[in-house]
Amino acid sequence: ASTLGAAAAQSGRYFGTAIASGKLGDGTYTGIANREFNMITAENEMKIDATEPNQGQFNFTNADRIYNWATQNGKRMRGHTLAWHNQQPGWMQSLSGSALRQAMINHINGVLNHYKGKIPYWDVVNEAYADGNSGGRRDSNLQRTGNDWIEVAFRTARAADPSAKLCYNDYNIDNWTWAKTQGVYNMVKDFKSRGVPIDCVGLQSHFNGNSPYNSNYRTTISQFAALGVDVAITELDIQGGSASTYASVVNDCLAVSRCIGITVWGVRDSDSWLGANTTPLLFDSSGNKKAAYNSVLNALNAA
Numbered sequence: 577a578s579t580l581g582a583a584a585a586q587s588g589r590y591f592g593t594a595i596a597s598g599k600l601g602d603g604t605y606t607g608i609a610n611r612e613f614n615m616i617t618a619e620n621e622m623k624i625d626a627t628e629p630n631q632g633q634f635n636f637t638n639a640d641r642i643y644n645w646a647t648q649n650g651k652r653m654r655g656h657t658l659a660w661h662n663q664q665p666g667w668m669q670s671l672s673g674s675a676l677r678q679a680m681i682n683h684i685n686g687v688l689n690h691y692k693g694k695i696p697y698w699d700v701v702n703e704a705y706a707d708g709n710s711g712g713r714r715d716s717n718l719q720r721t722g723n724d725w726i727e728v729a730f731r732t733a734r735a736a737d738p739s740a741k742l743c744y745n746d747y748n749i750d751n752w753t754w755a756k757t758q759g760v761y762n763m764v765k766d767f768k769s770r771g772v773p774i775d776c777v778g779l780q781s782h783f784n785g786n787s788p789y790n791s792n793y794r795t796t797i798s799q800f801a802a803l804g805v806d807v808a809i810t811e812l813d814i815q816g817g818s819a820s821t822y823a824s825v826v827n828d829c830l831a832v833s834r835c836i837g838i839t840v841w842g843v844r845d846s847d848s849w850l851g852a853n854t855t856p857l858l859f860d861s862s863g864n865k866k867a868a869y870n871s872v873l874n875a876l877n878a879a
């Protein structure tokens with residue numbers, strides 16, 4: 577196959593990208609995105625500050641721009657994200673305790689009511705674990721509502737849209753030996769054993785000098801999969817854009833049947849949250865295919 581999406585589809589997987597609504601008028605951007613990718617994540621537009629800017633008043637204008645573009649072009653979406661300590665609107669940042677817990681529940685219900693049956697995967701909870709060696713939860717206003725906030729978020733999401741696959745998504749859970757990875761693994765194991773509804777784990781996979789790709793990534797993917805959840809690579813970027821590292825990531829996913837797809841976190845280097853000079857993506861800032869692109873395509877086609 578000659579595009580990333582079609583090549584991934586040969587093994588029943590998808591290949592996606594993050595899309596920013598403000599760039600949908602850029603023909604080079606939409607041309608590449610429409611040609612190459614078949615799964616779409618809104619880079620910011622489905623986050624809490626965007627969808628509920630005032631408490632109880634939902635706004636899906638920019639989220640729907642992306643949803644409509646994706647749907648009109650035959651693409652599915654990953655919803656990102658329903659409960660997160662970051663990008664909370666001011667009103668939510670100022671809440672605590674039972675008022676915040678109820679606001680989280682209302683937010684999940686409001687967003688999933690709007691997209692019920694339309695978005696097959698949701699990052700229900702994002703980045704709830706701490707960096708470093710504790711293996712424990714990150715301190716946040718949501719965490720301070722009680723340790724059960726994550727399972728309440730998943731149960732709320734399941735009830736609101738039973739058709740959606742519900743994912744836990746985080747960064748720095750790619751290296752199997754890291755405490756954070758083990759913390760999330762133990763949470764998923766616990767959820768599966770107690771019947772808390774969780775269907776997938778998202779490995780963001782932002783690789784850089786401090787968090788480099790490690791060959792135990794394949795172990796991480798297979799260990800999560802062995803718990804009975806799907807694994808998705810949700811926000812892939814590799815600073816420096818190493819073609820061989822990109823190939824390793826793709827091959828590690830292809831090696832595990834429950835690794836269902838890969839999403840890169842932007843189209844061109846100039847679209848990356850990291851800045852164009854870090855060259856982390858598959859297309860250069862002019863929209864040309866990079867060596868990393870060819871390496872990914874070849875790996876997918878070899879599957």
Ligand code: G3I
Nearest residue numbers: 594619620656657662663702703747780782811841848849
């Ligand atoms: O929209 C405003 C604009 O009106 C304003 O003029 C401008 C000035 O700073 O800011 C714009 O908002 C920015 C927004 O991106 C849209 O460009 C925010 O400041 C900026 O903080 C925000 O960054 C996003 C970041 O999440 C925030 O947490 C990045 O685009 C987005 O790529 C990044 O994505 C996250 C994932 O959601 C979760 N995992 C990590 C990943 C990378 O940080």
